[in-house]
Amino acid sequence: MRIYLVGGAVRDRLLGIKSKDRDYCVEGARPEDLLSLGYKQVGHDFPVFLHPETGEEYALCRTERKSGHGYNGFVCDFSPDISIAADLKRRDLTINAIAEDEAGNLVDPLNGVRDIREKILRHAGPAFTEDPLRVLRLARFYARFYDRGFTVAPETEKLCSEMAASGELLSLTPERVWRETEKALNTNNPEQYFIFLEKTGALKCIMPDLARLREIPEPEGFHPEKDVFAHTMLALREISRITGNPVTRFAMVTHDFGKLETPPECWPAHEKHTEKGAPRIKALAQALKIPSVYRDFAIKISENHSYSRITVKDPEILDRVFSRMGGYKDPHNISVLAECLTADFRGRGKETQKHFTASYDLVYIFARAYKITAAPVIQDGFQGAEIQTELSRRRQKAIKTAQDELIRLWEKLGISEELY
Incomplete structure (x- = not known):
């Protein structure tokens, strides 16, 4: 039985970031091996165990294969014969597909260390397309590491655009969309999450009203950025420089939703738009099951900004x-x-x-x-x-x-x- 530190903890250490969570992968073991050592099993689809003293997660090495549509359409295989390298190759990004053994040696089958050094977010392999949530996760990592100079590999961005066009993202559950979005709102550059999703066409799959703001012009004299989406992203950037509160940041994402109600013949003026945004915000909150504290404060800002x-x-x-x-x-x-x-x-x-x-x-x-x-x-x-x-x-x-x-x-x- 061989134990490896995996994923974010390894990536963050290589980036010089203090990591909050430490996850482990166990090679050459069966569930009964860990149970006999006092680990507590918590996973049903695949075996995940909690360490009896630290409470940290230990998962058996596994592989996945697509068996249906959407995020949950997978069958997981695990056995003592599955190697750590095979487990790493099923992950989303190369920078997240690095393991470290107990002696400090790295296992890096996809050149994730190189991509960290070159500041590139690259999909781990063809299986990336099997999980639509990975588009949102990639956008979140882009927002998180944007101020460190990371960029998305062109072939990975192209793949995300193809996934959005296929309609696969429509299968994502509201809870998972909001979970990734909320995490993105807590990064230093949350606007980059939405900008990447809009650029690849993914945003119109998960937040169509927000994506529609790109089509709505602003008065050029007051808003040289010319469209409401561009202004919204700049406003989100600015509020993120002022506060780290995700509730306030979300309010800036939706503050101009009232402009969705402006008739095209009245563009680029948006008279009384502050009075018209609440129904749109409520609809978004209902669709993504966004907590009421976000919804209610967003409405206040929309009506009074x-x-x-x-x-x-x-x-x-x-x-x-x-x-x-x-x-x-x-x-x-x-x-x-x-x-x-x-x-x-x-x-x-x-x-x-x-x-x-x-x-x-x-x-x-x-x-x-x-x-x-x-x-x-x-x-x-x-x-x-x-x-x-x-x-x-x-x-x-x-x-x-x-x-x-x-x-x-x-x-x-x-x-x-x-x-x-």
């Missing part, structure tokens, strides 16, 4: 924005909205002006409104529905005062009126 001239907006409108964002109950929501406004502003196809005051303005104005609470209103004798009416009136008065203060400040500093 307009940052045009905050200092002169009607105080009633801003009060309504603060309420719809849930800011009076959770002030942090307004800070997150301000982050999204910044990302939306910076998400353009050219260098933007350095000064952007809307995010600061929003937080400053909200802080004034937040200080106005119901207790003094009640003490002044207001009752029932009058309480909310008077509370809103006082908050809107505080909003107007804060707006006037900001306008005087920006004028004093010489900041262009267009930016506030």
Whole structure:
């Protein structure tokens, strides 16, 4: 019986990355051999065992053959005669098909070490096409390693395009699509996940509304990137530089879904698009079984992400924005909205002006409104529905005062009126 460290732990060590998980592959063993040593079996389709002390996963060397359509259409074969090299050849990418024995020697049948050195993501072999989930996994690895300079091998990208065109990705379950997407949202460059999927045609198979944004033009004067998909990816890039929160990042993915409702004859203008995105976001969340925390916050950002001239907006409108964002109950929501406004502003196809005051303005104005609470209103004798009416009136008065203060400040500093 020979034990090898495999997969991500080996890859990450070679990349100088600290790996969270360590998986092992056992060559020359039968299930009863591991059971006799106290390992606990957890796999049914193929034998996977948990180490009795560390809880780490140990799988018997195995091979797979296609037996049906979709992700689950496989038959796994395992026996003491299957070598570690044969096991590695069934994996998705060459960089994930490297093993290390207990003496530290590498088993690298597909030249994964070379591809790590040359920063190439390459499919391990023809069997890549048998599993449609591997297209999404590849896109996720591309997003994860993008800032390290990794690229996708041309022949691998071509293969992904062919798989998307075949319709095989339509067999993926919503849970698996969302799992890969959520992992991608936690990388440094999540926009590259969606960009790769859109480029290969895979995105229209799993998120057709998001893919459709490529067809929808933007006003070129304000959005030199010209289409909504390009702007969305730039905005996602910018929010990812501000926060690592995947919920906020997902909100930027869908923030302009309302533009899907603009009639083509009205393009490139998108009047009142912030009011139209919620049904599309709900449909996407339902289709992919996306958790409600993602869905609900995405809807809030979609409905409230307009940052045009905050200092002169009607105080009633801003009060309504603060309420719809849930800011009076959770002030942090307004800070997150301000982050999204910044990302939306910076998400353009050219260098933007350095000064952007809307995010600061929003937080400053909200802080004034937040200080106005119901207790003094009640003490002044207001009752029932009058309480909310008077509370809103006082908050809107505080909003107007804060707006006037900001306008005087920006004028004093010489900041262009267009930016506030």
